[in-house]
Amino acid sequence: xxxxxxxxxxxxxxxxxxxxxxxxxxxxxxxxxxxxxxxxxxxxxxxxxxxxxxxxxxxxxxxxxxxxxxxxxxxxxxxxxxxxxxxxxxxxxxxxxxxxxxxxxxxxx
Amino acid sequence: xxxxxxxxxxxxxxxxxxxxxxxxxxxxxxxxxxxxxxxxxxxxxxxxxxxxxxxxxxxxxxxxxxxxxxxxxxxxxxxxxxxxxxxxxxxxxxxxxxxxxxxxxxxxxxxxxxxxxxxxxx
Numbered sequence: 001x002x003x004x005x006x007x008x009x010x011x012x013x014x015x016x017x018x019x020x021x022x023x024x025x026x027x028x029x030x031x032x033x034x035x036x037x038x039x040x041x042x043x044x045x046x047x048x049x050x051x052x053x054x055x056x057x058x059x060x061x062x063x064x065x066x067x068x069x070x071x072x073x074x075x076x077x078x079x080x081x082x083x084x085x086x087x088x089x090x091x092x093x094x095x096x097x098x099x100x101x102x103x104x105x106x107x108x109x
Numbered sequence: 110x111x112x113x114x115x116x117x118x119x120x121x122x123x124x125x126x127x128x129x130x131x132x133x134x135x136x137x138x139x140x141x142x143x144x145x146x147x148x149x150x151x152x153x154x155x156x157x158x159x160x161x162x163x164x165x166x167x168x169x170x171x172x173x174x175x176x177x178x179x180x181x182x183x184x185x186x187x188x189x190x191x192x193x194x195x196x197x198x199x200x201x202x203x204x205x206x207x208x209x210x211x212x213x214x215x216x217x218x219x220x221x222x223x224x225x226x227x228x229x230x231x
């Protein structure tokens with residue numbers, strides 16, 4: 001079955017430290033993957049998508065089909081990065097999008 | 110409007126009552142999604158509508174849940190005979206589609222979310 005797994009419910013790092021939020025997926029087709037972010041008291045919004053291969057707010061994510069992973073990385077965390085992060089998978093055969101259970105990132109000063 | 114609008118923002122109801130949650134998507138967005146956000150469960154897919162195609166209802170947790178979308182715009186999620194485990198934030202999102210909206214076009218992948226409706230069942 002198609003699934004998105006985010007193994008960490010909470011990740012706490014110090015400001016300036018590197019961050020890696022893990023995401024693994026299970027999908028037999030050709031996936032499109034995304035990271036969404038929800039800051040405190042704001043709406044859930046798109047952070048980045050794998051097909052764009054871009055860096056947003058210093059974050060990058062590389063699709064590794066061999067490991068079926070799409071980990072989100074940032075070399076130096078900032079306090080404003082504290083938020084809830086969701087990894088998402090869009091089916092190639094339809095427009096259904098499923099999300100992982102989310103990881104709360106907390107940046108300590 | 111400028112964004113996806115959901116109402117009510119908060120709803121407290123008694124167990125066994127029916128509730129209706131409304132979503133008004135961004136104008137021109139023909140794809141509409143409902144998700145349930147609860148502590149520890151993340152974002153759970155419920156249903157999505159795309160143009161004139163039959164909705165994908167595969168995420169609805171029970172037959173107490175139903176949704177409709179009238180005129181390709183506003184959507185209503187209905188929960189009948191609410192239970193305490195239905196307590197959650199219900200999020201609606203909309204997206205654009207590539208290609209003719211009446212056919213199986215693809216969405217862009219960017220979902221625009223509403224602020225959610227927080228449902229509390231006592």
